[in-house]
Amino acid sequence: MKIQELIQNLGLKPLSRFEDRDISGVFISDMMSDAMANAKSGNLWITVQTHKSIIPAANLVDVAAVIITSGKTVPQDTVELADRHAIALLSTDQPTFDLIGKLYGLGIATS
């Protein structure tokens, strides 16, 4: 599945400009160091961490998109950095647990 299709399927809100790409697997963490060690290329990174340093971390490990859950407000400087790096930054009011359930239902599981 690609990012655009996922956005439509789950009613996610895109916050930045991005190039559409395939999604493979899910990575769940609020820590940059964890992402550096364990996130995989093409993953969806699900987090409540909104500080702008998530964008360089996401870019370093080549995740497909970052999804901010629980309706957390995303600071403008985070959005700007995502724009600059064409990282798909998405948000949703759904809590992480609910979102994971839906992703699982769509056949996107951790990898």
Added chain:
Amino acid sequence: MTQCQHAWKMTNAQYGFTVFERCSHCHGVRTYYAAQDTWDEYREGGCTWSIVENAQTLRFDLECEKCQQQVDFKDLMGLMYCTSCMEDCEVECAQKALAPQKTWILAAFGFLPHAPETEISAARLEILTDYFNQRRDTSRSRVKILPFSLIKQVSLCHGELIHDIGMLSPEPFPERKPLF
């Protein structure tokens, strides 16, 4: 013997803290890795060091899956993303030059205070670059890791260091203070 086309993987990963401390007399800043977070203040010669920040971090080595060569990266404090904050900074110039090839630049930092012996060698930065590129879909984009010493003026740099500050606090994420 043919040369190994190394396939790097992370090994000996340890989660700990980058401790930032400052002296109230000379205003020196130094950093080190610690397995536990501490907030102790202590004296050393004429200096009184107190901790200003504990950032959760990861330290690791790399190992080639083919030839088992190990490369130590325990002296890597972190990677900083160039945010193009200073014109004619060499890191920013490299970023501009490599942008058409979709290559993102990061600067590697050793622990503070900076000294020639805390620089991470070009050969090791190449290995680190290879490692992160091997984890990427390089048909889309790449990364390149340069030494922090190319930054024009570290004290004025607004690059984004990738580490976890304030993760132990239940309070909202505070705005980061400059680190240097």
